[in-house]
Amino acid sequence: MADEIKIGAYICQGCGIGDRVDTAQMAQVAQRDAKASIAREHEFLCNAEGVKMIQDDIDNEGVNRVAIVACSRRAKTEAFNFQNVAITRGNIREGVIWVRPDTDEARETTQDMADDYTRMAVAECKYIGVPDNSEEAQYNRTIMVVGGGISGMTAATEAAKAGYPVHLIEKTGALGGAAAKSWKRIPQKSPYRDLEDTGVAELISEIEASDKITVHLNSTLTKTSGAPGRFSADITTESGSTTTENFGAIIQASGYSEYDANQLPELGYGKSPNVVTQAELDAMALEANGGPIKTKDGKDINSVAFVQCAGQRSEKEGHLSYCSGHCCMSSVKQAMYFKDQNPAVDTNVIYTDLRMPGAGGEDFYRGGQEKGVTFTKGSVSEVVTSGSELEVKFKDLILNEDTSEKVDLVVLATGQVANSGLNIDEVGQDEPGEWQSNPESILNLSYRQGKDMPQLTKGFNDSHFICFPYETRRTGIYACGPVRRPMDMQQAIEDAAGATMKAIQAVENAGKGRAAHPRAGDLSYPIFRREGCTQCKRCTVECPFGAIDEDEQRFPQFNEARCRRCGTCMGACPVRVISFENYSVDSVGQQLKIVDIPDEFEEKPRILALACENDAYPALDMAAMNKVEYSAFVRIIPIRCLGSTNLIWITDALNSGYDGVVLMGCQKGENYQCHFVRGSEIAHVRMSKVDDTLQSLSLEPERVSVHEVAITDIERAPQIINEMAETIENIGMSPFKF
Amino acid sequence: MSNLNQAMVEKYRNSFLQEVQANVEEGDWVKMCMQCGVCAGSCPMGPYWEHPPQEIFMMIRAGKREEVLSSDSMWMCTSCYNCIARCPRGLPITHIMHGLAHYADRLGLAPKEQPTRKFANKFWDNLTKKGRVNELKLGLALYFMNGFFEGIKVALANQKLGLNMLKAKRMSIAEMFGGHGVKDSNGLHAILKKAREIELAKADEFKG
Structure with missing residues (x-):
């Protein structure tokens, strides 16, 4: 940080700002109220001349804080990219002139808005700096891949091809995983008609030939600690010998286990050896090695029924509620095992909804039909095993009748269960200093929040299937393959490539001390004033990414490279000892305090809006682009995540005379859209306690409202602000105007 | 059966x-x-x-x-x-x-009593005899499809239309006796016979 703060405020007159507001007055406000050393106006700040004006001040006048009062912080970031100075933005274009009518009556309140945003930009400037390099940053190019199945092997070869050394950890004595136990795979190439070899052998020989890949067979992880760029892992073999290796990033490809078919006695499993699961049939096919597949007692098979959704897509207790995504295709594949060998074998797939995903899915379905595989839309109620043949009882859903079919073999399409280790929400956690490895854990992380990765849903390790694939809630550790979501080999291969790219990104970012997704490139990290800490552990518990551990004295340990810079810890801290160089309790708090609060009789209320920079703030910007008007009494401050909202901001705002506070975060809950996964949810919980604060100030509870806003809520976000303005009109002004 | x-x-x-x-x-x-x-x-x-x-x-x-x-x-x-x-x-x-x-x-x-089936069979028999549709015979056959009295009734109802068609030379009584046809009706029959043979052979050859 520079020794002396020298702020330059630069006010743009372009894009119609100069026509609508008095920029000279804003310059005066910047200097007089907010104490900027220099305040300059320019008719076109983002052109070469305007930018040069600012750069000249930085070079010649010693300006080290730049407040650009022009357009939204989301616009013109490339033009206003000055090195080694802290930059803040006052949003006059999207925040003021585009959301206010150009009328004589509105002129005064519009000017008030512009003046306030100028003050706020300068005030924020005073309290932020340029982040130093994190001293913890380390560069380690080695990537650890956990799991030697098709996903893990693909990840290893992809990383090696990109030039990154890999250690591949496999629990069993051989590479290949579930794929190696299959006879053929679903075709991956046009015309998607004929089955292909699994490709396992080629992958294994590629791994053996690579000088960048070290394979650890019969090995598990007994301890994984550290952070991106400096992970350390204890790799223990079955015999008990342990080696410790260091890694930059980790890919978890621990795959799946087949659902336990013993829970399906109604479908005859366990009662007859001729009722098998898909995996068991693949083992039989592997044994037959291209010849006719025989029953376990060596008899010919002339008819096979494939029962889809066996124990899955069902709300019954003990069943899987989800679709495993690959089983329909796998059943067609296995029906082809029979048809390719002998077209006279009857193969019937009994399904309720046939799902053939992927580019080739539909063609593969046709391929099956062309080969004579029949498909019956029906739901199977029972498999009768008492006779010499098996009788599959089902309701034909097209002909709407109960019927049955006699077959020699029944194949159950049971689903995939993720090998995600421990469910850290249910397993008790070790206290600091008492950490012990758990054989059921996959990663055995020494993290305070638990030994494995948090599960998104149904036991799968992910953070968001759609928005942030591969991203888990542990920075630098990426999940791929069926441990992330149910999938087939083709998808697992693509997944592995994606997770590898993420891991490489993490390695490179960690080496430079930069944040990973979603604040990619951010150089700030949490700074913590140890002497003020009361060891309440809220930051450790609330961090959505488990970045914070505790040291032996039970002080938080931030593990900078694990941090995603959401600021949830900062919002959680009751004594406000956590901050970032470019974002702190003060950098927001001082903005809201410098806003000019007119006295009660002026009839100009003030509303504070804290808007998440990922969704709500862009929504408001877009509303402005569409010229959606909203109240002139609002002052909006973008924040990194609603989770970073510290209650002191609310208290300060109400104490300094704001009439209402609106908080806008992302959707929370099961279908969350929060970029930091839990930030919005945590903020909602925190704000549910704000009533106490309001009561102690004898204020109405309606003065604070918390909302979930999506980036598409272009009409709704302004409406929320207007509703608060209406509420204030109804309940009256705050009595705290001094 | x-x-x-x-x-x-x-x-x-x-x-x-x-x-x-x-x-x-x-x-x-x-x-x-x-x-x-x-x-x-x-x-x-x-x-x-x-x-x-x-x-x-x-x-x-x-x-x-x-x-x-x-x-x-x-x-x-x-x-x-x-x-x-x-x-x-x-x-x-x-x-x-x-x-x-x-x-x-x-x-x-x-x-048996499906009208489309009845019509289709009458049409086919009429057509394959001489290779040309004998409209007069086909029309009458349809009139009497559902019995003699029904046929008379339908014929009387269409009396005027029939006379007009005769006047306009759209229909000829002569068609009743033999009627026109293709040049080589024996050849046509041979073609149809061969076609049926091919169809049956195909069915025999078919394997799953």
């Missing part, structure tokens, strides 16, 4: 689908149906069918031989080709319906 029907039952035992694939025109397509129901939704005669096409395909797969072949559903097809135009799988549904109807008729399983 006709002899042919008996033979077919013996031959295909449980697999009606294979029987259809072998013996019905375009029957090989039946297995490609994916049960989306677009054909059923597109059919202008939809509400009058007992079983819409996709259901017939499902019944074939389920081995409901009697029900399918004695059904009058496929006889309801008016050949509007809506289903063919719309089928996402490209099944020639109209042709399959005609194929099924034809096969059911050959086996003697088609419903």
Whole structure:
């Protein structure tokens, strides 16, 4: 940080700002109220001349804080990219002139808005700096891949091809995983008609030939600690010998286990050896090695029924509620095992909804039909095993009748269960200093929040299937393959490539001390004033990414490279000892305090809006682009995540005379859209306690409202602000105007 | 049970689908149906069918031989080709319906009093005799399709139309006696015989 703060405020007159507001007055406000050393106006700040004006001040006048009062912080970031100075933005274009009518009556309140945003930009400037390099940053190019199945092997070869050394950890004595136990795979190439070899052998020989890949067979992880760029892992073999290796990033490809078919006695499993699961049939096919597949007692098979959704897509207790995504295709594949060998074998797939995903899915379905595989839309109620043949009882859903079919073999399409280790929400956690490895854990992380990765849903390790694939809630550790979501080999291969790219990104970012997704490139990290800490552990518990551990004295340990810079810890801290160089309790708090609060009789209320920079703030910007008007009494401050909202901001705002506070975060809950996964949810919980604060100030509870806003809520976000303005009109002004 | 029907039952035992694939025109397509129901939704005669096409395909797969072949559903097809135009799988549904109807008729399983079937047979017999449709004979045959008195009634009702057609030379009484035909009707019969032989040979050759 520079020794002396020298702020330059630069006010743009372009894009119609100069026509609508008095920029000279804003310059005066910047200097007089907010104490900027220099305040300059320019008719076109983002052109070469305007930018040069600012750069000249930085070079010649010693300006080290730049407040650009022009357009939204989301616009013109490339033009206003000055090195080694802290930059803040006052949003006059999207925040003021585009959301206010150009009328004589509105002129005064519009000017008030512009003046306030100028003050706020300068005030924020005073309290932020340029982040130093994190001293913890380390560069380690080695990537650890956990799991030697098709996903893990693909990840290893992809990383090696990109030039990154890999250690591949496999629990069993051989590479290949579930794929190696299959006879053929679903075709991956046009015309998607004929089955292909699994490709396992080629992958294994590629791994053996690579000088960048070290394979650890019969090995598990007994301890994984550290952070991106400096992970350390204890790799223990079955015999008990342990080696410790260091890694930059980790890919978890621990795959799946087949659902336990013993829970399906109604479908005859366990009662007859001729009722098998898909995996068991693949083992039989592997044994037959291209010849006719025989029953376990060596008899010919002339008819096979494939029962889809066996124990899955069902709300019954003990069943899987989800679709495993690959089983329909796998059943067609296995029906082809029979048809390719002998077209006279009857193969019937009994399904309720046939799902053939992927580019080739539909063609593969046709391929099956062309080969004579029949498909019956029906739901199977029972498999009768008492006779010499098996009788599959089902309701034909097209002909709407109960019927049955006699077959020699029944194949159950049971689903995939993720090998995600421990469910850290249910397993008790070790206290600091008492950490012990758990054989059921996959990663055995020494993290305070638990030994494995948090599960998104149904036991799968992910953070968001759609928005942030591969991203888990542990920075630098990426999940791929069926441990992330149910999938087939083709998808697992693509997944592995994606997770590898993420891991490489993490390695490179960690080496430079930069944040990973979603604040990619951010150089700030949490700074913590140890002497003020009361060891309440809220930051450790609330961090959505488990970045914070505790040291032996039970002080938080931030593990900078694990941090995603959401600021949830900062919002959680009751004594406000956590901050970032470019974002702190003060950098927001001082903005809201410098806003000019007119006295009660002026009839100009003030509303504070804290808007998440990922969704709500862009929504408001877009509303402005569409010229959606909203109240002139609002002052909006973008924040990194609603989770970073510290209650002191609310208290300060109400104490300094704001009439209402609106908080806008992302959707929370099961279908969350929060970029930091839990930030919005945590903020909602925190704000549910704000009533106490309001009561102690004898204020109405309606003065604070918390909302979930999506980036598409272009009409709704302004409406929320207007509703608060209406509420204030109804309940009256705050009595705290001094 | 006709002899042919008996033979077919013996031959295909449980697999009606294979029987259809072998013996019905375009029957090989039946297995490609994916049960989306677009054909059923597109059919202008939809509400009058007992079983819409996709259901017939499902019944074939389920081995409901009697029900399918004695059904009058496929006889309801008016050949509007809506289903063919719309089928996402490209099944020639109209042709399959005609194929099924034809096969059911050959086996003697088609419903006896189905008017479309009656007309189709009369038309075919009329046409194949001389290679040209004898409209006078075909018209009269249709008049008397439902009995003698019914025929007289219909004929009297159309008396005026008939006279006008005679006047305008659109119809000739002479057609009653022999009537016109192709030059070589023996050749035509030979062609039809050969075509039938090829059809049956194909069915014999068919393997699953």
